[in-house]
Amino acid sequence: VKSIGAGLGRGLRELRIHLCQRSAGSRGVREFIEQHYVTLKKANPNFPILIRECSGIQPKLWARYEFGKEKSIPLNNLTADEVGKALESVVKSHA
Numbered sequence: 001v002k003s004i005g006a007g008l009g010r011g012l013r014e015l016r017i018h019l020c021q022r023s024a025g026s027r028g029v030r031e032f033i034e035q036h037y038v039t040l041k042k043a044n045p046n047f048p049i050l051i052r053e054c055s056g057i058q059p060k061l062w063a064r065y066e067f068g069k070e071k072s073i074p075l076n077n078l079t080a081d082e083v084g085k086a087l088e089s090v091v092k093s094h095a
Contacts, residue, residue, distance in 0.1 A: 008044040012091060016050045016062040019075070029059040031080035063090035 008015070017033065019026040033051060041049055059075035061083070071093070073086045 008040070008047045008049075008091060011066055012047075012063060013066060014048045014050065014062075014064040015087070015090075016052060016064075017059070017075075018052045018054065018057055018062065019059040020055055020057050021053050023056070025076040026059040028077070028079045028083050029075050032083040035080055036084065061086055061090060 017029060019029040019033075021030075037049070037051070059078075061073045061075055063071045063073075065071070071090060073090065075083055075086060078086065
């Protein structure tokens with residue numbers, strides 16, 4: 001996640017993280033948010049990073065790029081580090 005730094009926004013318009021507040025499959029996503037959300041937001045204060053909690057859903061990362069193009073990556077049963085790598089991949093795919 002440190003490699004992203006203030007790099008959000010080049011071709012990327014929005015990040016959304018969908019997760020369940022309680023499920024075991026979302027544990028790594030919850031840990032990632034607890035460990036890295038504040039740092040990412042401070043480095044990218046004007047970039048929309050949205051956290052959406054909904055009971056019973058499968059965790060997923062959504063990236064919205066220019067011209068409304070979207071990409072999603074399932075995050076079910078990933079560790080916090082693996083969630084960070086998924087985030088890096090969507091950022092770098094349109095850097």
